[in-house]
Amino acid sequence: MAGLGQTWKLTLAYDGTDYSGWQVQPRRATVQGVLEKSLAKIEGQPVRTVGSGRTDAGVHALGQVASCELQCPIPAQGLQKALNRLLPPAVRVTSADRAPAGFHARHHALAKTYEYRINRASVCPPIQARYVLWHPYPLAEAAMVETAPLLEGTRDFRSFASHSREPPENTCRTVFSSRLERGGDLLVYRVRGSGFLYRMVRNLVGTLLEVGRGNLAPNDMDRIFAARDRQAAGPAVPARGLFLTSVEYADFGA
């Protein structure tokens, strides 16, 4: 049956607050679960999707990418509209593009960008509460800004991979860009890399916060990388400030 249908690249935005993450799990509301349920209604039979990667419970997305194959003939705009009619408002398809046969959202991803938002106001606006980490306490922000680029490069990020899963054999990853920026009340961390280990972004941000608190210094980073030990880095920050903002692929003319 594979190869007879059309391969699709779906780009999704979602509010992860009320979902147990991206990946389908029995008896839990997941983003992939609601997506596959909506696709099955259009296709008239079960549809399997592949995400560019998992996002954890509570993590949001502005540009998650999923691939799937559909037999039903439908124009791209029609598919997007049909999906957005079927999906809950917390999950939106921001674009539906035809992809070459064999396109695989995870295997073919070249880079991903994440953003972590920290609100520094003395009172966190309620309409931001689901989408930021609120941190009104003193932070040496300049030291954090200075530290962020020290996390760039092709390195062994094992110290930043969470223990709750066995890390893969190869924990080497390339971080192309790692920057922290203040805009209004928001301190925003943006990181673009070839791939990320489990909870790696939340562990990187937790480490930057330890620098802000004075518990670590910029020049501790080399020691933390060398340790290859999760205990050497800072604790993970909560999921709610994290957004998967985009996933990059080789251009196929979509």
Place this chain on the structure above:
Amino acid sequence: MAGLGQTWKLTLAYDGTDYSGWQVQPRRATVQGVLEKSLAKIEGQPVRTVGSGRTDAGVHALGQVASCELQCPIPAQGLQKALNRLLPPAVRVTSADRAPAGFHARHHALAKTYEYRINRASVCPPIQARYVLWHPYPLAEAAMVETAPLLEGTRDFRSFASHSREPPENTCRTVFSSRLERGGDLLVYRVRGSGFLYRMVRNLVGTLLEVGRGNLAPNDMDRIFAARDRQAAGPAVPARGLFLTSVEYADFGA
């Protein structure tokens, strides 16, 4: 007992999505309910509050005002911090100010400002879904912008008062300012008035939308005012786009 304590003016922001409105109701989560519960923990006994007015289920606030009297001596900043520790993140005290004895958040309000947010993008961003009306369909926005100021003035707003409650005998109100403005993907209606009838703002916006759809014209407004009939105006828009942005009082040096 009244008169022995300190009168307080509390300014609140809230995400109304998960609340059955402002006003305390048995067996329902309300904003006033969670506020009074938190105040009672600080005071050690029940505390009654008065809001500047009710907000409906699902309506948000950036600057709702409540008054109350507390016996417990506490500095203003201490009260704000203690409340924000006790309240859920969806409800925040943005300021706590000492007020003159007898200050009454409803009786002494001079003006209120509301904002209604309409998202015009082809896809509504999930993180806005709880806070806007999504309306991607064609609208004659210029006609709506032209109509908005025609709702200003001291008028009988009975046509804009919802049926679900008996309107008060006097349905005359003063709207100081009524403006519609496009900013990015958002079409924002701002209205400032002496006071508002039940669902009046949502009915005003619904009427503007009927103008945008071509079902009403700017010069229909005088006829609608004259009709004193709810059926003459447009249907109410959903609560989720509505924010009570501020309540004004005579200055008491707070």
